Amino acid sequence: MNPKRRQKIVFSLLFISSLLVITPIFLIFFFIFKEGIKVISWEFLTTSPARMGGGGVFPAIVGTLYLTLGTVLISVPLGVLAGIYLSEYAKENLLTRLVKLAIINLAGVPSIVYGLFGLGLFVIFLRFGASLLSGCFTLSIMVLPIVITATKEALNNVPQSFREVSLSLGATKWQTIRYCVLPYAFGGILTGVILSIGRASGETAPILFTAAAFYLPHLPRSIFDQVMALPYHLYVVATQVPGVERRVSYGICLVLVVLVILIDLIALITRYQIRKKKLW
Amino acid sequence: MKIKIAWVSIICFFLSINFSYAQGRRVLQIKGSDTMVNLVQAWAEEFMKKNPSASIAVTGGGSGVGIASLINKTCDIAESSRKMKLKEIELAKSKGVEPKEFIVGYDGLAVVVHPSNPVDKLTFSQLSDIFTGKIKNWKELGGRGAKIVLLSREVNSGTHIFFKEQVLRRGDEKSKAEFAPAALLIPSSQAIADEIAQNPQAIGYYGIGYVSEKQKAVAVARDDESPYVKPTLETVMDKSYAIWRPLFFYTDGQPTGLIKEFIDFVLSDDGQKIVKELDFVPLRIIE
Numbered sequence: 001m002n003p004k005r006r007q008k009i010v011f012s013l014l015f016i017s018s019l020l021v022i023t024p025i026f027l028i029f030f031f032i033f034k035e036g037i038k039v040i041s042w043e044f045l046t047t048s049p050a051r052m053g054g055g056g057v058f059p060a061i062v063g064t065l066y067l068t069l070g071t072v073l074i075s076v077p078l079g080v081l082a083g084i085y086l087s088e089y090a091k092e093n094l095l096t097r098l099v100k101l102a103i104i105n106l107a108g109v110p111s112i113v114y115g116l117f118g119l120g121l122f123v124i125f126l127r128f129g130a131s132l133l134s135g136c137f138t139l140s141i142m143v144l145p146i147v148i149t150a151t152k153e154a155l156n157n158v159p160q161s162f163r164e165v166s167l168s169l170g171a172t173k174w175q176t177i178r179y180c181v182l183p184y185a186f187g188g189i190l191t192g193v194i195l196s197i198g199r200a201s202g203e204t205a206p207i208l209f210t211a212a213a214f215y216l217p218h219l220p221r222s223i224f225d226q227v228m229a230l231p232y233h234l235y236v237v238a239t240q241v242p243g244v245e246r247r248v249s250y251g252i253c254l255v256l257v258v259l260v261i262l263i264d265l266i267a268l269i270t271r272y273q274i275r276k277k278k279l280w
Numbered sequence: 281m282k283i284k285i286a287w288v289s290i291i292c293f294f295l296s297i298n299f300s301y302a303q304g305r306r307v308l309q310i311k312g313s314d315t316m317v318n319l320v321q322a323w324a325e326e327f328m329k330k331n332p333s334a335s336i337a338v339t340g341g342g343s344g345v346g347i348a349s350l351i352n353k354t355c356d357i358a359e360s361s362r363k364m365k366l367k368e369i370e371l372a373k374s375k376g377v378e379p380k381e382f383i384v385g386y387d388g389l390a391v392v393v394h395p396s397n398p399v400d401k402l403t404f405s406q407l408s409d410i411f412t413g414k415i416k417n418w419k420e421l422g423g424r425g426a427k428i429v430l431l432s433r434e435v436n437s438g439t440h441i442f443f444k445e446q447v448l449r450r451g452d453e454k455s456k457a458e459f460a461p462a463a464l465l466i467p468s469s470q471a472i473a474d475e476i477a478q479n480p481q482a483i484g485y486y487g488i489g490y491v492s493e494k495q496k497a498v499a500v501a502r503d504d505e506s507p508y509v510k511p512t513l514e515t516v517m518d519k520s521y522a523i524w525r526p527l528f529f530y531t532d533g534q535p536t537g538l539i540k541e542f543i544d545f546v547l548s549d550d551g552q553k554i555v556k557e558l559d560f561v562p563l564r565i566i567e
Contacts, residue, residue, distance in 0.1 A: 051322060129354050130309070130339070208341075215321040215338040216307075217328060225307055226337045239468045240340060241318055242490045 029257070035247050036254030044251060048217035049233075057252055061259065062219050063132075063227030064201050067211060068263060070136030070223075071200040075143050076193055082144075083151025083189075088177055107145035112205040114142045119209040133223040135211025142206055143196035150192020154185035190271040194264050201260050204231040214240075230256040308336045308538050312346015312359035313438050314468055315387060315487050316527055319558045320359050326554060327545050334538055343438030350530055351377055356539050358530040361387060361438030382529040384546050386561035388488040388516035389443060389523040390497035392473070394480040399423040401499040401508040404522065408448050410483060413460025418481065430463035431472045431484030439469070442525050443485050485523075488516070489559030516561045527560065 047056035082099075090096040118138030128134040158181050166176040204212075212232035220227045234252045237244050310320055317340040324336040339355075346358035351372045364372075364379055372379050391407060393399060399421050402410070409415040411430060419425040433440040440459075449455035466472050469486035476482050477494035488511050491497050499508035502522045515521035535543055545551050552562040 050325060123354060124352055212339070213337040214317050214340045215324060216336070217325070218307075218335045226309070226339070236317075236340065239471055240314060242470050242473065243492065 032250055032253045032257060035250035036252075038247050039251035040254060045255070049215060049228075057230065057233060057255060059217055059219055060228040060230045060233040060252075061255060063212075064230045064256070064259060065263075066132055066220060066227060067135050067139060067207065067229055068197055068201040070132060071139040071143060072193060072197060074136055075140035075147050075196060075200075078140070079144050079147025079192070079196075080151050080189060083148045084155065084177065084182075086148065087152045087155040088173070088181070103145045103148055106141070107149070109142075110205075111142060111203050112208075114138055114206040115208050115210060117141070118206060123210055129224060130210060130213075130226050131224045132211055132220050132227050135207045135227070135229075136223075138206045138210045139200045139203065142203065143199050146196045146199065147189075147192045150195065151185070151189050154188025154191070155181060157188060158184045187271050187275050190267055190274070194267045194271075197263050197267065198260055201263065202231055202256065204229075204235050207232060230259065308334065308357070308542060309339070309355040310336060310357045310359060311339045311341065311349050311355040313343045313361040313527070314340045315343075315361045315437075315439055316359040318489075319385070319527075319555065319560055322554050322558055323542075323546050323551060326550065327542055330545070331541070334541075336542065342434075342436040343441075344436045347530065350379065350532060351375055353377065353532070356531065357535075357542070360528045360530060361525060362442050363526075363528065364530060378533045379530045380532070380534060382531070382543055382547070383526045383563065384529050384543075385527045385552070385555040385563060386516060386524055387527055388511045388513075388521055388561060389439065389485050389525065390488045390491050390511040391483065391485050391500060391523070392476050392491060392495045392497050393483050394476055395494070395496045396480050397423060397496065399498065400496065401501065403501045403504060404447060404450055405503070407500070408450060408457060411443075411448055411459055411463065412457050413462060426481045429479060429482040430460055431475055431482055432459050432463045432465055433469065433472070433486070434465040434467055439486060440465075443523075446525075447485075447523060487560065488512070513556070513559070513561055517565070524561065 044056045045061065046058050048059055049055040049057065086096065086099065090099075115138065118134055118141070122128045122134035122137050123130055128137075162180045162184065163176050166180040167173070171180070207229055211227055212229045213226040214228075214232075214236055216226055216228050230252060234249060234256065237252060238249045310324070317338060321338050324338050328334055328336060343358075343360040343362050346355065346360055347364055347368055349355040350358035351368070353375075364381070369379055391402065397418070399418060402421070406415065406421065410421075410428060411432070413430075415421065416428055417425060418428055432443070435441075444457070444459065445451065448457040448459065466475065466484075469490045472484040472486055473490045473492070473495055476484050477492075488497070491511075497511050499510045500522055501508045506522075507520075509515050509521045511521050511523070516524045529543060529546070531539055531543070547563070552564065555562040
C-alpha cells in the first residue's frame with residue numbers, strides 16, 4: 001500500500017472517530033427536543049405538579065436553580081481560594097501532595113457516595129435536615145475538585161513573566177496575585193464554574209437523600225426547606241409513577257437541558273466580556 | 281459594568297422570589313414507602329387545595345427509609361407499607377420517639393405475569409416454590425417450557441418484606457425461606473411492571489394499582505382447597521383475596537396541629553375516596 005493511500009485511510013478513520021463523538025450528543029438533543037417540545041407550554045413551566053406526571057414543573061425549576069446557585073456560592077469561593085493557594089503559595093511538601101491527592105480522589109468518587117456522605121454529615125450529624133442547605137453543601141463538595149483544578153490550570157497558564165515584572169517593581173506577593181495574575185486567570189476559572197454548574201444541576205444521587213422532595217408544590221422559603229429538583233423529578237416520573245406518558249419525561253428533560261444551557265450562557269457571556277478586556 | 285448589573289439583578293431576582301414567599305408556614309415532612317408515595321402525593325395535593333396555607337413535602341425511598349427518618353426525627357410522618365418491627369420500635373424509644381400507628385388504607389398485592397403467559401392461577405405453596413427457586417420452569421406449572429424470571433422489589437422495600445413473610449414463609453415466623461438468589465431486585469413497582477410487560481418469562485408482584493392491560497394478574501388460592509381469587513378492589517375489600525396488607529402512617533407521639541389535621545383528612549371520606557381513585561383499597565365503602 002502506498003503512503004498516500006495509507007494516509008487517506010488514516011484520515012478517514014480519524015474523521016469517523018470524531019464524528020462518532022458528536023453523534024450521541026446530536027441524537028440526544030434531537031430526541032429530547034422532538035419528544036419534549038410537545039408538552040412544553042406556559043402552564044407546564046409555571047404551575048406545580050398535580051397527580052404526579054400531570055401539571056407543571058415550576059417548583060422543580062426553581063429548586064434546581066436554587067441548588068445550583070447555592071452550590072456555586074459555596075464551592076467557587078472555597079475552590080478558587082484553595083486553587084490560588086495550591087498554585088501560588090504551596091511549597092512542594094508532604095501536606096501539599098496529600099491535598100493534591102485528595103482532590104484527585106474526590107473527583108473520582110461516585111456521586112451516590114457524596115449523597116450518603118451528605119446524609120450522614122449535614123442531614124443527620126449537623127441537623128440541617130433534608131434541606132436546600134444540605135443539598136448545596138453536598139453538591140459543593142462534589143464540584144469542589146472541578147473548581148480547584150480549573151483555578152490551578154488557569155493560574156498556571158498566566159505567564160511567569162507577569163509575576164516577575166510585578167515582583168521586580170516592589171509589589172508584594174499578594175499584590176502580584178491580586179492585580180497581575182488573577183485578572184488574567186479569570187476566564188479559565190469561569191470555565192471551571194461552568195463545568196461545575198452543569199454537574200451540580202444535573203446530578204440526582206447527591207440530592208436524593210439530602211435535599212430532594214418527591215412532591216412539594218410550594219417554593220422553598222428558607223434554606224432549611226426541602227426542594228423539588230428537575231433531575232430527581234425526572235427520575236420519579238420515569239420510574240415510580242404508573243401511567244405517565246413518555247413525553248412528559250422528555251419534557252422535563254428538555255427543561256433541564258435548556259436550563260443548564262441558559263445558566264452556562266450567563267457565565268459564558270461574562271467570560272467573553274472579561275476576555276475582551278485582556279491586553280495580551 | 282454591564283455584567284455587574286446583570287449579576288446584581290439576578291441575585292435580587294432570587295432574593296425577591298424568596299421574600300415574596302417568606303410567610304411563616306411550616307412544612308410537613310412525610311417520608312417513606314415508594315408504594316404509597318403517589319397516594320400520599322394525591323392526599324397532600326387535595327389537602328393543600330383545602331388549606332392553602334399548609335405546605336407538605338412528600339419523599340419516597342422505601343418504608344425502611346421512612347421509619348429510619350422518623351427515628352432520626354427528620355420527618356413528621358413516616359409512610360410504611362409494613363408494620364414497624366419490634367427492634368425498630370425499641371430503637372425509636374431509646375431515642376425518645378414514641379411511634380404511633382395509623383392504618384390509612386389497604387393494598388392488595390397482585391402476582392403478575394405477561395398477558396401471553398398461559399398460567400393464570402397459582403396457590404400459595406406454588407408461589408413460595410417459584411420465588412424461593414424450587415420451581416424453575418414454567419412447564420412445571422402447566423405453562424410453556426421456559427425458564428422463570430423472578431422479579432422482586434429490593435430489600436429496603438416494605439413490599440419485599442411483606443411478600444417474603446406472608447407468601448414465601450406463609451406467615452410462619454420460624455421459616456427461613458428467602459427469595460432465590462436469581463431473583464432480580466428492582467427499585468420500583470413501576471419498573472417491575474414495565475419489565476413484565478415486555479418479558480413473557482417474567483413473574484413479579486406489586487400493588488394492584490400498578491396492574492394495567494400490559495400485564496396479567498394471576499388468581500391466587502391460599503391452599504389446594506381454597507378457591508382461586510383474582511385481585512380486585514372488591515376481593516381485597518371483602519378479604520377473599522389472600523395477599524393484602526394495611527398501609528401505615530407512623531407519627532412521633534399523638535399527632536397535633538397540622539399533622540393531626542392531615543391525618544384526619546386522610547381518614548375522612550374525602551381522603552378515602554382518593555385511596556380508591558389511586559387503585560388502593562379504602563378502609564370502608566364510600567358512596
